Amino acid sequence: MAATRLMPTEEAQDLIDLTREICDKELRPAVDEAERAAASGESFPTEVFRTLGRAGLLSLPHPEQFGGYGQPYEVYLQVVEEIASAWMSVAVGVSVHSLTAYPVTTFGTPAQQEALLPGMLSGEQLGAYCLSEQQAGSDVGSMTTRAVADATGAGEPTGYTVRGRKAWISHAGHADYYTTFARTSDDGSRGLSCLVVPGDAPGLSFGAPERKMGLHCDTVREVMFDDVPVEASRRIGAEGQGMAIALSALDAGRLGIAAAATGLAQSALDLAASYAKERRQFGRAIADNQGLAFLIADMEAAVTSARATYLHAARLKDAGRAFSKEAAVAKLTATDAAMRVTTDAVQVLGGAGYTQDFPAERFMREAKVTQIFEGTNQIQRLVISRHVLR
Structure with missing residues (x-):
């Protein structure tokens, strides 16, 4: 039966009602067949994410001025829970997508927010979060993926060249952008920086989908960066602020x-x-x-x-x-x-x-x-x- 909820506003209750309607009409009828199909070959629920995006459910906790809904986390998380009750792979994807926009929302400059967030929150884009590596899971500070600053002499670099591999990345190969953490110095955990890499950047490639126990529609792959160019304007926060x-x-x-x-x-x-x-x-x-x-x-x-x-x-x-x-x-x-x-x-x-x-x-x-x-x-x-x- 539906969970008993006490929503903070009438608008929040309307969002839960909308989510439950989409779950009943779009998600529950499709989940079993889609998960079985994805278990034997890659299948990604692109249209489901587009449906959620059109309904505004991919951008709930982000600022209204950039296309989000400005909802409190209390509301956003209950929407995620409702989606998970119908299709867990999709709910994980919604959470991952929100995570990819979080650095720009929280640490980005006004110019970066104006340039990047409207696309991230439009419902038309899907993000991937590139943090983990094969030898850097819980120990984030040991990552080896490196972003080498372009040689510019004095002052801020004009861009970076990213080399390395990220592992266990949801949406890899399907994302429109990759919120990526890479080493910009050898100063341990203080040497990491955050970059938003376009999904069509040259040098970006992907491994085969992982053959997982479950969540088959949550495609997970390695992401390979082979001298991927990234503009300096896509570095979120200062160098060394990545951790x-x-x-x-x-x-x-x-x-x-x-x-x-x-x-x-x-x-x-x-x-x-x-x-x-x-x-x-x-x-x-x-x-x-x-x-x-x-x-x-x-x-x-x-x-x-x-x-x-x-x-x-x-x-x-x-x-x-x-x-x-x-x-x-x-x-x-x-x-x-x-x-x-x-x-x-x-x-x-x-x-x-x-x-x-x-x-x-x-x-x-x-x-x-x-x-x-x-x-x-x-x-x-x-x-x-x-x-x-x-």
Whole structure:
């Protein structure tokens, strides 16, 4: 059943109603076939993203003056959750796209915002976020992709030449731009900078799609930079500010993944509850067995708790208060809940849950990666403990 929501404004409620309508009409009827097709060959839901873009759902938390909707994170994340309850791959894509625009929104100059954000927020463009490398996942500071400044003598460079490889990049090969972090000096984590690379830049190429356990419609590939030219006007922030930009963006991105994980868990709960009421054994519905009913109750408690944690962090962010710890708590809580709830849903369905006749097995496969990307849950525990104990 639909999650119980208390939206802050009438406009926010209208956005949720619109999202639910699109989910019911466009996403739920297509998800199973699309995910199966993508498992055996690349399939990217381009038209779905265009539908969401036309509805304004790809730019909700960004400034209105540049084409966004100026919505608080509390509203944006609940939209992401609703999308995830219908199609997890697409919800992850919405979160990733918002993440790609975040550096420009938050750290860009007025000129950069005016030049870049209208396209990013138009609904016609899709972004990719190029941070991770094969040997630089949780340890961002060890990245080797390098942006070499053009030799100009004194003053600011006129451009950069980017060389290296990025790994595990959603939307790779389909994105219109790549928000990229690269090394501009050898000063460890203080030597990173942020560049927005056009999707048609010469020297940009892509590896084969990763063969993943789940989220098949979230195409993930390596991105290769072979002397890719980037104008200096596309460097966001100062040289060496890249780590601060990346960590700030990840705080926001973790909330997107927390919301998506909550929506996935809600779908698993709904499926399990519906099946338990219909499936009969020993002359009665299996839901009448207290042991199973209590399992459903625990699943509901986990989903509700996950929703509460991400909304608390979002409200802190909207109030302009520090929320890094709370974002880590939300990501940890929601993704662990998603893994537990989807696994329990398979158990409730029994043998049927282990087949592709029901989406329970897909939910469980999709849940696992939420504990890994946007910072593993071990990293979240490290972040939380440092905040509590410092």
